[in-house]
Ligand SMILES: *[C@@H]1O[C@H](CO)[C@@H](O)[C@H](O)[C@H]1NC(C)=O
Ligand SMILES: *[C@@H]1O[C@H](CO)[C@@H](O)[C@H](O)[C@H]1NC(C)=O
């Protein structure tokens with residue numbers, strides 16, 4: 167994404183804000199009932215969805231991975247997703263699914279793999295992993311390496327500070343931004359968020375500073391980590 171106009175950054179922020187109303191402290195950001203401070207927000211309309219879409223919901227997202235073993239290990243060990251299955255589609259192509267056990271998000275919801283698979287098309291937040299096991303995988307570039315149309319993955323945790331302490335103690339978890347650290351306009355987080363240096367070169371230094379300030383405030387209590395391919399995962403506190 168390139169910032170062709172100053173409004174684009176505002177829209178980006180508004181899009182983030184729309185999903186974050188409760189995550190931001192009222193003194194920093196406005197809520198639906200108080201928009202007297204913070205960046206401008208455009209709220210979506212209350213127009214109901216087409217009734218024909220009743221029952222539609224986001225079920226999974228899909229990532230193309232360089233090393234299926236490493237990716238399955240990471241999402242399982244670091245974020246607690248369960249490996250549901252891997253389909254060996256052909257000699258070189260395999261497709262895996264992972265998901266959280268959603269019988270209960272409070273830890274009481276243990277499910278067997280068969281139960282996870284039975285619930286697959288009723289569950290939200292699954293991850294599909296497509297693995298093409300060929301020698302040269304240089305065509306695969308993560309969004310934190312080169313900005314592309316995939317941005318990042320979002321995970322909610324009950325206690326983000328505890329999650330950060332846990333991730334710091336795990337081997338091979340690369341943290342891109344810690345809780346309380348600013349969201350800089352350069353580096354992997356910026357690239358994954360859609361503004362690599364060549365995009366920022368198209369806006370003023372003043373607007374770049376605004377973006378840093380606004381995103382640093384919005385993302386203050388967020389933690390960013392990289393998966394084995396460099397895909398960014400944004401960890402937000404439940405509150
Ligand atoms: C928030 O801003 C909108 C647009 O400027 C305005 O219509 C609305 O009355 C404001 N709400 C409050 C509570 O100030
Ligand atoms: C894939 O990842 C696994 C687990 O991290 C590692 O043991 C293996 O060497 C990796 N394979 C390649 C080809 O890099």
Ligand SMILES: *[C@@H]1O[C@H](CO)[C@@H](O)[C@H](O)[C@H]1NC(C)=O
Pocket residue numbers: 269270271272273274
């Ligand atoms: C945990 O979740 C289960 C399933 O939704 C529910 O029955 C149970 O009451 C919850 N327990 C607590 C302590 O929240």
